Amino acid sequence: MKSSKGFTLVELLVTMALVSLMLTLATYSFNQYSSFWAKELGDFDNVTADAKFISLMDKAISNALPYFVENNKNELGGYFLGRDEGFTFVTTAPIFSSDSYDAVVRILKEQINGAEYLVYEEAPLNQIKLSSYKQELDFKFRVVLFSANSIAFSYYGAESIESKYLVDEMEVPVKKWYKDYDGEKTKLSPEKLAININETRFEWSLATESQEMWGMSNYYAEE
Numbered sequence: 001m002k003s004s005k006g007f008t009l010v011e012l013l014v015t016m017a018l019v020s021l022m023l024t025l026a027t028y029s030f031n032q033y034s035s036f037w038a039k040e041l042g043d044f045d046n047v048t049a050d051a052k053f054i055s056l057m058d059k060a061i062s063n064a065l066p067y068f069v070e071n072n073k074n075e076l077g078g079y080f081l082g083r084d085e086g087f088t089f090v091t092t093a094p095i096f097s098s099d100s101y102d103a104v105v106r107i108l109k110e111q112i113n114g115a116e117y118l119v120y121e122e123a124p125l126n127q128i129k130l131s132s133y134k135q136e137l138d139f140k141f142r143v144v145l146f147s148a149n150s151i152a153f154s155y156y157g158a159e160s161i162e163s164k165y166l167v168d169e170m171e172v173p174v175k176k177w178y179k180d181y182d183g184e185k186t187k188l189s190p191e192k193l194a195i196n197i198n199e200t201r202f203e204w205s206l207a208t209e210s211q212e213m214w215g216m217s218n219y220y221a222e223e
Contacts, residue, residue: 053095053120053143053145054145056095057095057107057120057145058204059093060091060093060094060095060105061089061091061107061193061204061206062093062204063091063092063093063207064080064089064090064091064189064204064206064207065089065090065091065092065102065207066078066188066189066206066207066208066209067079067080067089067090067102067130067189068209069130069131069132069133069135070131070132071132071133071184072132072134075187076187077133077183077184077185077186077187077188078183078184078186078187078188078189078209079104079130079133079183079189080181080182080183080188080189080190081181081182081183081184082153082155082178082180082181082182082190082193083153083179083180084152084153084179084180085108085109085153086106086107086108086109086119086153087106087107087108087153087155087181087193088104088105088106089104089105089189090102090103090104090105090125090130091103091105094122094124095120095122095141095143096122096124096141097122097124097125097126097141100126101124101125101126102125103122103123103124103125104122104123104125104130104137104139105120105121105122105123106119106120106121106122106139107119107120107121107195108121109151109153110144112144112147115147116147116148116149116150116151117144117145117146117147117148118144118145118146118147118148118151118195118197119142119143119144119145120141120142120143120145121139121141121142121143122139122140122141122142123137123138123139123140123141124138124140124141133184148197148198149198150196150197150198151195151196151197152195152196153179153193153194153195153196154177154178154179154193154194154196155177155178155179155180155181155190155192155193155194156175156176156177156178156190156191156192156193156194157175157178157181157186157188157189157190157191157192157208158173158174158175158186158188158191159174159178159186160185160186160187160188161186161187161188164188175191177194178190188208188209189206189208189209190206191205191206191208192204192205192206193206
């Protein structure tokens with residue numbers, strides 16, 4: 001009768017060491033995969049959120065309103081201010097405010113931790129009547145979008161209300177792209193605006209006041 005032979009102590013220790021090593025490698029691999037997946041998922045969520053806000057920002061710009069307010073001389077002008085650092089306008093399609101209310105929006109570039117970011121800010125007009133350029137507004141909503149190597153703004157339109165409308169019938173109003181466009185000075189809003197992000201140009205055509213609308217505005221201003 002043969003006697004059964006079990007594992008020796010050395011064989012048992014070697015087996016336990018191998019199993020322990022395999023568990024350690026499996027745990028490390030799982031942790032690495034979990035970290036990678038969490039990062040990829042986080043990046044995906046960030047990209048999705050940026051895409052959503054960019055789409056809504058596009059809608060807000062596309063629905064910019066040629067809004068008129070008074071300066072300190074009781075003269076009417078377009079509520080639009082375009083500068084190298086960004087622009088301010090009134091929209092009928094704000095991102096955060098109720099669909100039934102307009103809002104003043106600022107889209108600008110900011111230096112944050114050494115990088116240049118595109119920023120969206122919004123001041124609802126649901127309880128405010130916008131009537132002057134100097135009016136204090138509460139920009140209660142703010143979203144920092146993506147960073148870029150370069151962000152630049154430009155604006156297209158006539159240099160003044162006079163050069164656009166008070167010209168001879170044979171003349172063609174002079175319109176061009178500007179780096180600055182101040183509605184208080186031109187008494188207009190631009191007809192187009194563009195944002196250059198890195199090497200890509202995004203351009204919008206904006207609603208403009210009609211000549212009849214300007215005449216009506218002058219009439220009410222005189223009243």
